[in-house]
Amino acid sequence: MWDAHRNGTISKTNPAAAAHSWCLQLLFPSERVQSAYSYLKSFISAENSVKEKSHASKISQPGVPPMETPTIPTFQHPVYELPRKTVKIIHRLLRVEAAQGSEGKMTWKDLCKVFRSLNFTIDDSTPGSAVNFFPPSPKDRPITIHRPHPDPELSPLRIRQLGSRLRRVYGWSEDWFKISKGTE
Known part of the structure; x- marks a missing residue:
């Protein structure tokens, strides 16, 4: 119509x-x-539809020196010197190539020993199997890990999951942990 x-x-x-x-x-x-x-x-002219750029022009003006880009400070991660066995357990958690020969289960006691050597406070007074691990710095958030039961051993899958969680939450990597000189 x-x-x-x-x-x-x-x-x-x-x-x-x-x-x-x-x-x-x-x-x-x-x-x-x-x-x-x-x-x-039809009433809007083409002149009004020209969009102005919201970012600064990259063309430098004569006589004006170009701006320097600010340098971003690099984050210095801590380096922990720990006994050989503790570093070996941490490398198993983080799936480091050097620890590939030691696949298998990990005991709960060994995991708690690692966290104590890093000055974490362990609170197992929570109900059930949940155990809270509080880092030494109060600005970092605590992590909750469930104690395995009935066997006090972590399966390889749980070790891998826990390692990726520690990387994500605390930023852990293999170069944070070195073997101390006195325990070689």
Whole structure:
């Protein structure tokens, strides 16, 4: 119906369409029918639609030295010197290549020993098998690990999951842990 009005051809087979088209020609003799969007768009000039850049121009002006990019301070991670057995357990947790020969289960006692040697506080007074490990720095968040039961051993899958969690929560990596000189 609208196409018939736009094209100037009025359907003779549909009298209602012809009457409607005739009414539109009376109301809008020289204008064509258009949507509100296209009607408003016709009033906006091309000059107003030029978008200004929100970032600074990279072209340097003569006489003005270019700005220096600020240097980001590098984060110095702590290096812990621990006994050989403790470092070996940590490397198993973090899946270091040097510890690949020692796959298998890990005892809960060994895991607690590692956290104590890193000055974590262990709180096993929570109900159930959940044990909270509080880091020495109060700004770091504690981590909760469930004590395995009935056997006090962590499966290889749980060791891998715990290692990835320690990497994510505390940022641990293998270069944080070195073997102390007196225990070689």
